[in-house]
Amino acid sequence: MRDDPGACPKVVVFDIGNVLLHWDPRLLYRKMFVDPNRMEWFLTEVCSEAFNSKADRGAPFVDLIEALVAQFPDWSEEIRAYDERWLETTSGPIPECIEILEELVLEGVPLYAITNFSSEKFVVARRAFEFFDCFDGIVVSGAEGLVKPEAPIYRLLLDRYGLEAADCLFIDDSSANVDGARAIGMHGYQYSDPTRLRWKLTKFGLLRRKLGVIDQMGES
Structure with a gap:
């Protein structure tokens, strides 16, 4: 996957399922x-x-x-x-990705999420797992009647939290959802594994280089 053109993002927007929470x-x-x-x-x-x-x-x-x-x-x-x-x-949070999330918090990176999730089961998950507290805002499809990869759910996040699309890096394991984010002007990255995610965030300057992380990694 190639780098997105333009300035580096300042805000990270995560998907939840199978990026941060194994489901x-x-x-x-x-x-x-x-x-x-x-x-x-x-x-x-x-x-x-x-x-x-x-x-x-x-x-x-x-x-x-x-x-x-x-x-x-x-x-x-x-x-x-x-x-x-x-x-x-669910078997719970993906430990390596939660570590990345917590490092982004320490770096002061604004963090948001857009998730396709039953609103009722999202309440259950949020009660069970503390990592949801890392986010500055979360858009839950079931609460809004909107789903990825349709454009309105991405625009809702931007409008609700006063964000600019070009400032946001959207991370999702679904290529269609990543394409949906790119279509409205966000940077997009399709998640495959924690090591590549860390590399991508480091390349964008959102994380500091960590010893032991591959420095030159080809993109799939």
């Missing part, structure tokens, strides 16, 4: 399914991407769960587990 519903459902193929069918056809997208857009979680139970009554236990045991879909 995968398989972490829960491997405990409930013996057959991995049945588990994958369940996550494709029942508690699917469409289900998650509705939650991310703000649909009440309980309504989504009850609708699925009505549609798939034989899977009611597994469906309700998505709600009742949601914390088991």
Whole structure:
């Protein structure tokens, strides 16, 4: 991935899921399914991407769960587990990335987040994990009825917190979400691993060089 043109950013805007917080519903459902193929069918056809997208857009979680139970009554236990045991879909913060986040705080870098997240489950996650306190502001899709990579959610962050797009570096593991940020004038970086993220932030002057970090790293 090439560097973005223009001046270096002064503000970092993070995605949350699988950048700072490891999330995968398989972490829960491997405990409930013996057959991995049945588990994958369940996550494709029942508690699917469409289900998650509705939650991310703000649909009440309980309504989504009850609708699925009505549609798939034989899977009611597994469906309700998505709600009742949601914390088991995450193994917690990614330690190396939280270390980077905390270093950015010490450097005085303004920190924000835009996350596609059920507003109800975001409350659960925020209560469970202290790293959310590092941010100066967080835009949660489920609370706003807006999702990445659509332009309005990025503009909402800028307008709400008085930020300029050109000052912001947006970090996300989704290429589509990074492209969405770039489309409104932000710098964008697709996250792949903590070492490359540290290198990128150091190259932009947002982090100090740390001994042991690769100094010359090719971009993917």
